[in-house]
Amino acid sequence: MRLAKKFSAATIALVAMAGIATPASADDSGTAPVLLSDTSIDWVAGGQGWMNLSWTAFEDLSDVKVTVVPQSNGIEISYPENHDGFTGLSVDSDLSSNEIDYTSFYVETTAANSGTKWAKVYVEWTQAGDGHQALMANLKFSNMKYKGDDFLILTDSVSVSSGETDTTVNWVEFGYKGLAPTNSDFSITVEGVAAEVYYPQDSFTSLHHDHVLNAGETDVARIWIDPALVAEGSSEIEVVVNYSNNSGRAQQVSHKVALTVD
């Protein structure tokens, strides 16, 4: 699934005020799908991801569509790309009597806006040829500030060759794995190398994929050490990592790496 257009509280406010049709809040829930999932959700500020709501029905329903409408700033909702402005059931668009199925949608929250966030869940369905729609739930996202290490350092030793003429060799990689929802703006330098270090960004290096390290994501930072200028032996170098943490604050950590030149 790829993401379709995002919906934020500001967008919904504009649309609603213009009198353009939005999911109705009328109580039309006589034969509605039944929401099984909890509506109170613990959520780390700045977190993002696909979440799922489970549904059942007491009668055969068809053309089931679910929309999740943000009611707070700092939260955005997206749907699978194969649906335009809504999400659908995983198996098909029908919900048979006592069947359990789920709908997926993507939630993004900003770290700067901690605190409780709200979103309304609406559902549309068809039963015996008649269309219905209803407000089914108020989702409560209890945004918590992230506490814990920002990322894991995966590299504690590297090796390069002295006298190597192949310039594709001697690229050194330092690996990192994200733990906090989002860390960004990585700027990494190295100290203690007894030779000139080549940085891809001239005076620093960053993550290879992009400048953001999300939770669970693994990426590397690369530097190049000129083999003609480095002598055989072992030493310890210091990698200095500057970045912005999940709350947007500038941070610096450094870690030691054993460098072997053979």
Place this chain on the structure above:
Amino acid sequence: MSKPSFRVVILGLLFGLLMASTGCGAAADESDSFPFGDEDSIPTTPETLIAAPSLVLDPEAQQSVEVHSGWICELQRRTFNDPADIDQALALHLERIPFDRDRYDRFILELASDQGLRDAVLFNYQETCRRN
């Protein structure tokens, strides 16, 4: 609902822009208490969704029921970085049991046409997921 007049629409647009720009539309931002007056219109999910089914399933079918309801319970409590991770998580769920993936996929296809199986899944979900 009658169509709003042109003047109302313009005033509404201006009001909406003001609300959006100042963030006032996000009245529920920092409050932990229920901010909406529509709580009475939201349907309540009943405590008991289904009575114990009278149909007794054979052990194989019963195991399929328990595996599927367990997966739904796990799925709704997790978030995923990518939609493809959902299928990977299902594969891991089945591997841990262990339960054959082809057998699971066949069971999912059977559910659409078998009320007895659907009743059993819902009951198992009610007893093991909603009441835990």
